Amino acid sequence: MKINVFGSSISALVCAGCLAESGNQVVLIGHRDNETIEPGLVKLLDAQIDAARLSIESQFDVEADFQILSLNANQCQEAKIICAKLAHSTNKDMCLVIRSSFTMGTIKQLSDIAKTDCLVNPDFASEGQAIQAFTRPDRIIIGSSNPQNTRNFKRLFAPFNRNQDVIIEMSEASAELTKYATNAMLATRISLMNELAIAAEHLGADIEEVRLGLGADKRIGSSFLYAGIGFGGTHFGEDLNRIQALINATGARESLLESVITINEQQKELLFRKLWQHFDCQIEHKTIAIWGVSYKPNSNSIEGAPSLALIKAFVNQGCQLKIFDPMLDVNFMIWMKETLSLTQQAQVEICADMYEATQQADALCVVTEWKPFWSPNLVALKENMATPILLDGRNLYDKQWIEHNGFTYFGVGR
Amino acid sequence: MIYTAAYPPLKAHANQLKTQHLADLFKAEPNRFEAFSTAIEGLLFDYSKQKIDSQALDGLIKLAEERDLSEWIQKLFAGEAINHTESRAAGHTRLRDVNNPSPDVSKQWDRMANIVSQVHQKQLRGYSGKPITEVVNIGVGGSDLGPLMVTHALDKDRHPQAPGIHFVSTLDAQQLQKLLNKLNPETTLFIIASKSFATIDTLSLADTAKAWIQQYAKSESATLRHFIGISTNAAKMAEWGILPDYQLLFWDWVGGRFSLWSAIGLSIALAQGMAGYKSMLAGAQAMDQHFKETPFSKNIPVLMGLIGIWNTNFLELAAQAILPYDSRLKYFASYLEQLEMESNGKSTRRDGTKVTYRTNPILWGEVGPNAQHAFYQLLHQGTERVMSDFILFSQGVSTSKRATFHHQLNVANCLAQSRALMIGQASDDLNKHYPGDQVSSTLLLETLDAHHLGMLIALYEHKVFVQSVIWNINPFDQWGVELGKKLASEIMQDIKSGSTDHLDSSTAGILKAVLAHSTGVSDEN
Numbered sequence: 001m002k003i004n005v006f007g008s009s010i011s012a013l014v015c016a017g018c019l020a021e022s023g024n025q026v027v028l029i030g031h032r033d034n035e036t037i038e039p040g041l042v043k044l045l046d047a048q049i050d051a052a053r054l055s056i057e058s059q060f061d062v063e064a065d066f067q068i069l070s071l072n073a074n075q076c077q078e079a080k081i082i083c084a085k086l087a088h089s090t091n092k093d094m095c096l097v098i099r100s101s102f103t104m105g106t107i108k109q110l111s112d113i114a115k116t117d118c119l120v121n122p123d124f125a126s127e128g129q130a131i132q133a134f135t136r137p138d139r140i141i142i143g144s145s146n147p148q149n150t151r152n153f154k155r156l157f158a159p160f161n162r163n164q165d166v167i168i169e170m171s172e173a174s175a176e177l178t179k180y181a182t183n184a185m186l187a188t189r190i191s192l193m194n195e196l197a198i199a200a201e202h203l204g205a206d207i208e209e210v211r212l213g214l215g216a217d218k219r220i221g222s223s224f225l226y227a228g229i230g231f232g233g234t235h236f237g238e239d240l241n242r243i244q245a246l247i248n249a250t251g252a253r254e255s256l257l258e259s260v261i262t263i264n265e266q267q268k269e270l271l272f273r274k275l276w277q278h279f280d281c282q283i284e285h286k287t288i289a290i291w292g293v294s295y296k297p298n299s300n301s302i303e304g305a306p307s308l309a310l311i312k313a314f315v316n317q318g319c320q321l322k323i324f325d326p327m328l329d330v331n332f333m334i335w336m337k338e339t340l341s342l343t344q345q346a347q348v349e350i351c352a353d354m355y356e357a358t359q360q361a362d363a364l365c366v367v368t369e370w371k372p373f374w375s376p377n378l379v380a381l382k383e384n385m386a387t388p389i390l391l392d393g394r395n396l397y398d399k400q401w402i403e404h405n406g407f408t409y410f411g412v413g414r
Numbered sequence: 415m416i417y418t419a420a421y422p423p424l425k426a427h428a429n430q431l432k433t434q435h436l437a438d439l440f441k442a443e444p445n446r447f448e449a450f451s452t453a454i455e456g457l458l459f460d461y462s463k464q465k466i467d468s469q470a471l472d473g474l475i476k477l478a479e480e481r482d483l484s485e486w487i488q489k490l491f492a493g494e495a496i497n498h499t500e501s502r503a504a505g506h507t508r509l510r511d512v513n514n515p516s517p518d519v520s521k522q523w524d525r526m527a528n529i530v531s532q533v534h535q536k537q538l539r540g541y542s543g544k545p546i547t548e549v550v551n552i553g554v555g556g557s558d559l560g561p562l563m564v565t566h567a568l569d570k571d572r573h574p575q576a577p578g579i580h581f582v583s584t585l586d587a588q589q590l591q592k593l594l595n596k597l598n599p600e601t602t603l604f605i606i607a608s609k610s611f612a613t614i615d616t617l618s619l620a621d622t623a624k625a626w627i628q629q630y631a632k633s634e635s636a637t638l639r640h641f642i643g644i645s646t647n648a649a650k651m652a653e654w655g656i657l658p659d660y661q662l663l664f665w666d667w668v669g670g671r672f673s674l675w676s677a678i679g680l681s682i683a684l685a686q687g688m689a690g691y692k693s694m695l696a697g698a699q700a701m702d703q704h705f706k707e708t709p710f711s712k713n714i715p716v717l718m719g720l721i722g723i724w725n726t727n728f729l730e731l732a733a734q735a736i737l738p739y740d741s742r743l744k745y746f747a748s749y750l751e752q753l754e755m756e757s758n759g760k761s762t763r764r765d766g767t768k769v770t771y772r773t774n775p776i777l778w779g780e781v782g783p784n785a786q787h788a789f790y791q792l793l794h795q796g797t798e799r800v801m802s803d804f805i806l807f808s809q810g811v812s813t814s815k816r817a818t819f820h821h822q823l824n825v826a827n828c829l830a831q832s833r834a835l836m837i838g839q840a841s842d843d844l845n846k847h848y849p850g851d852q853v854s855s856t857l858l859l860e861t862l863d864a865h866h867l868g869m870l871i872a873l874y875e876h877k878v879f880v881q882s883v884i885w886n887i888n889p890f891d892q893w894g895v896e897l898g899k900k901l902a903s904e905i906m907q908d909i910k911s912g913s914t915d916h917l918d919s920s921t922a923g924i925l926k927a928v929l930a931h932s933t934g935v936s937d938e939n
Contacts, residue, residue, distance in 0.1 A: 266544070273543030281541065281636045316537035 001156060002064040004029060006082055010038045011099060011123045012070030013045060014130045019068075020048035022159040027064070028056045037299060040131050062089040066156060068097040069110075070123070073238060076102050083114035095152045099123045101179060101239070104246055107172050117146035119153055120172045122179035128298060135160055140167045143175020183239035184257060189224040190231050191263040197227035197413025207413025208395055227413040229367065229393035230267035232295025232304040237261065268309035271365045271391040274410045276317075278363075278389065284318035287386065289361035291354055292368025293325035293332055300329040306393065307367045308335065315344040322349045324357040326370055355380055363389040369396055378405040415727065415771055415884055420477035427473060428728035431465055436851045437837045439465065452712050454704055456866055457873075458858040459714045463836045464721050464801075465729060465853050474720040475710045477884065483716070486883045491706055497669070497890035498764065504890045505665070506672035506875070507702050510695035510868070518665070522677050525662055527688045529642065529680065534575035534687070538603065541627070541636035546603040548578040550593060551681040552623065553607030554615040557644075558583040559752050560674030560871075561607075561681040563745035564694065567867055570742070570811060573687035577603075581681075585615040587622055594623075599630045605642045607678050609670050611650035614899075620654070644677045669890050671752050672875065690864045697868025705876045715873050718855065719880025725801045725853060726775050732798050735789075736779030738805040739828040742862055746805070747779025750874055757878045757889035764886050773885050775801075783827055793835055794848055802854040804832050805870070809861040832856055 001024045005016040008030035020026040021044065035041045048054035060082075067086055069079055079100065086096060097119050098107055111118045120143030125133030140157055144150045150169065154161075161167055170178070193207065200207040207227045215222030244257045276283060295305035302308060307325075314321055325332075328350065336345050351357035354372060358364055358381055366373055374396055382388045388407040390397070395411045402409040415421060440446055440462075450462035450471075489496050493503040509519055532538040536545035551561055562581040565572075580597075582590045604623045608616040624637060631637040634655070643656035644664070651661045664676035674682065675695060683691035701715070710716045725731040734754070736747040758774035780788060782804065793800055806828045810821030838850020857873075859866045882889035905925070908914055912929060914922035 269543065276539060276543035277541075277632070277636075280633050281539070281543075281639050313537065313539075313543075316532070316535070317539070 001025070001066060002061065003027070003066040003068060003156075004060045004064045005068045005070055006030065006060075006079075007070035007072070007075075007100070008033060009070060009072055010034055010041070010127055010130050011125065013041055014038065014125070014134050015068060015070050015099065015123075016054060017041065017044040017048055018131065018134045018160075019156070020051075020054040024053065024156070026054045027060060028054065029058065029060050030056070032056065038127065038130050044131060060085075062086055063091045063094070065091065065093060065152070066095050066097060068099060070099045073101045073103075075100070076106055079106070079110055080113055083110045086114040086116070089116075093148070093152065095119055095149045095156075097121050097153065101235075104173075104176055104180070104242060107176060117144070117149055118172060119144040119146070119149045120175035121153070122175055124179070124182060128296075136163070137166055141175050141178055142167060142169045143172040143178075144169070145171060177243075180239040180243050183236050184243050184260075186224045187231060187236040187240055187264070188256070188260050190226070190228075191260040191267075193225055193227040194230070194263055194267045194412070200227075200413040205413075206399075208411075210413075226395070228267070228395065229270050229306040229310075229412065230264045232268075232306060233301065234303050236264075237304060265309070268306035269313050270412060271367070271393050271410070272310050272313040274391055275363055275365075275389070278408070278410070283314075285320070286362040287320045287322065287360055288314050289357040289364040289385075290321060290323045291325075291357065291364065291366045291373050292370055293323060293328055294368055297368055297370045298327075300327040300331065302332055302335060305368075308339075310365060310367065311348065312339065315340060315347045318347075320347050320349070322351050322357040322359070322361060324351045324354045325368065326372065355384060358384040361385045362387045363391060365391045365393060366396060367393045369394040378402070378407070382406060415477070415481070415886065418477055418480045420473055420480050424470065424473040424477065424724075424728060427470055428724070431467065431470065432729060434465070435838075436463065436465055436853065439467070440836075443467075452714060452717065454708075454714065455700070456860045457714070457869060458856075459717065460856045460858070461717060461721055463832055463854045463856070464725070465851075466721065466724060470724060470728075471711070471720075474724055477723070478710055478716065478720060478880070481884050481886070483710070483880065483883050486879075487706060490879060491702070493667070497667075497888060499888055499891045499893070500666075502890070503667045504669060504672070505667040506669065506675050507699075509668065509675035510698045510702065510872075512692055512696045512699060522663060523688070523692075526677055526680055526683050526691075529660075529662075530683050530688055533577055533603070533684055534573060536575075540600050540602070540639055541631035541633075542600040544600045546577060547601040548580065548597050549603045549605060549681065549684055550580045550582055550590075550597070550623070551605045551607055552582050552590070552616055552619045553605070553678070554583045554585075554613060555752060555756075556670030556673045557607035557609065557616065557678050559745070559749045560671070561679060563743075563749040564674060564679075564682050564867060564871075565685045566745050567742045567862060568682075568686055568690065568694075568864055571690060571863060572685050573690065576685045576687070579681050579685050582619060583615070585618055587619060590619050590622060594626050599627055599640075602627075603640055603642065605644060605680055606651075606654070606656070607644045607680075609646055609664070609666075609668075609673065611643065611645040611647045611654065614903075617654075624655075642680070644680060670892075671756055674871075686864060693864040694868035697865035697870075698872035699868075700865075701869045701872035701876065705872075715876030716880050718873070718877040719884070721855065722775075722801070722877065722881055723884050726772055729799070729853075730772075731801050731853070732775060733800045734775045734777040735785075735793065735800055735802040736777065736805070737782040737785060737802055737828075737831075738779070739782040739824050740805070740807055740862055741781050741783075743805065744781055747777075749871075750779070751777055753874055754878055756892050756895075758882055758885065758887060759894070760887045760889075762887065764888055769885065769887070771885070773887060774881070779803075782831065783824065786827065786831065790831065793852055800852060802832070802835065802852065804828055804854055804856040806856060806858050807860070807862050807866075808858060828856075 003019055003024050003026045005012055005026060006029045012030055013035055016026050016028040035045060062085055071079055096114055096116055099121050107118050107120060122141055137160060140161060142150055142153060197207040200210060211225045214220055215225050240257045240261055247254055290307060293305060293307040294301055311321060390402055390407045390409050392411045399409050399411060399414060446462035451460040490504060491507055493505055495501055495503050497504050533546055538546045540546055558581055565579055580593050606620045627637045627640045638655050638657050641656055642660045643651035644662045645651050646664055646666050648661060648663060662677035662680060664673060668676050679691060705715050736750055738746050754777045755774055760773060761769045763769055792798060810817050832854045835852035835854055836850055838848040841847040859870060878889055914925050
């Protein structure tokens, strides 16, 4: 099969690589900027290029059998330009596949412009596990009202549907909404756990114990039940806003999803609030160590990261910050320049080592669950710190172990 | 006033004009609008529907000259101690010198800007560390009416990061209690606005608010994160517990009813941003310049003041109605009630003698279209002769089809009412007879924004000042409000002791009836 994959996202690169690996002739209309973050992706793409099944080009053949749009959510305009060109295709069997998360309703427009039906195949993979999720998916959603498109697509994806049939067929609109509904459900679970964490603290319960009890219920399941200092990244927030906009457009003003976002935003400042209360609202000139800036481990992405809300809160109260993150990148420096005044930037010191960041610190905030943070040397920590206060934003630690070592411990919901 | 050379001929002329119907003046002089209206950038003042002619106007200007109005205007702007009963200047115009502020004024602007920026950035924190999202202004009189009126009027232009802003003034605490029931103590900030920081109305409410926060905050220092003080009395603020960074100052040379131009305007700045707040000051300053520099015959505050004198002292009209045709000015009449009646509702002249003429008329008002369904009946067919100010804006709130329709409807009603009051309509059926001949002025402003509102407020301030000069009274004190405060404090003691012996029988009788129904005090806050 001749396939064009449009886009430069991890999702696009993985899709192009995996389809080439299964014997197709794939052209990627995009570039390879983002590949290093995703485990195994560089190797996959190099191998397919060496085998001459994959090429990266700027032009594309409108006569290819599959035209797969894996553009970013904000590239709606580019999608329309591509579709306008596809309208000139003479390939009667061409299948236009949309894997991008465009604003709901865009699919119909693209279909009109391309003068052909679209097939919606949402990508549910999370970064870090994208190749595994493509080749051995939980489900393959096909949103299509064109039986020939569906047949062609099933044939293309047959190599990834061998163990058991995971294909679910539905309408284009249902497929679109399923994608957003998935993220809305996951985000809601997290915000609900964070609400329950407040109740747990008030009651003297431990949300970690509650989580285990809850997750054992088969109706609920154990994933995405972690209380913490909020989710970051862009997908959850975007998808929640999309569904909210859809609900608002009906004239209804239901606000569950707004609350999910509000709770999450408040949660990002949780460690600040705990310290603020601990020091009776007087934290000016305190030195705070922060471990972890990225919104998740093994990533340099800081978009919507709880660390940013914390840093802003602390510098605004006149604190000195010492920051360590294993993959701290230029994007953080840009964020600082754009967000903080010069005086505030001077309050932030970037450290090359996690223990160096704790020198003379009045408190340590653990913000991202990077592996090196899981088992710290408490003796060294205590020696370094001016006051041994540990704020555990991801409930990584055994509270009693930390307290037994002479630290004041604050977790989430415990 | 009656001993001026200008007075007797004016009085004689008024008696002659009184006999003429307003509609006849228009018949005799079709171009009255050109003769009796004047405009400055953004504002048109039409007084052609006043019972006035060139002779009256010339006489009034002579009266103003004879009363040394120019010198008094100079004294006002020079900061002389023209509030002689309190030995103070009246320095409110100094507060709006946006281009050349004095260091003490600009220092307070910086402090305000700092608080506004922290609140807008969601970085001013309450006891729990959550950012402040709601602000309650506790103040009474000038510490309430100005900021309330302005924030309501400009709500459409509120800053995108502005917190919710609420106003509480009544000492019965009903407004406050209603708010406390719905606000979150973690995220609520109180502004305690009091010139003296001793007003029982404000401090009693501040204490109730403090008790509310104390129920949730774990310490006194955490509690105090929820209170900003604005006063001339730093010592009193500190004594109450206001944190040093949370104190804003103004000065005894700022009268309460002129204090929205000072730090008392913090609630305005929180709602509008500092840029919006400064734009209001700049609008007022533009009016100051006009007042200071324009000859009386084209000087809008001077003309407004003199027309008021003409209506009150020569045509002997009874009351002044304020009729804004824009619901955003819902609180404008209440604001002017204080500005005008607390300033000029007096009968002692600057030399300590009693006046022998009428001074400030009773002023009241309401948003015009609503008032049409309330008291306009009296204006059209009652026995009282009343002067009215119509206030209208050329631009509506939006250019959408529906908004344009509503705006046109509003304009039509405003013009219809001032015309109907002037022209009347004769009928043999007295129930359908409209005598007309009710005088009015119309202020047409370009748009309702911070700048034009600043102009409008300053216009009325200067009108009040002009009238005070003609009446020879001090508009900047308010001794009349003191006796009531003193007696309230005495009766508060009577309530505690249960004794009513020294009171008159009426007061004693009512108090006894209150005490008989008293249900005692519980431990609740």
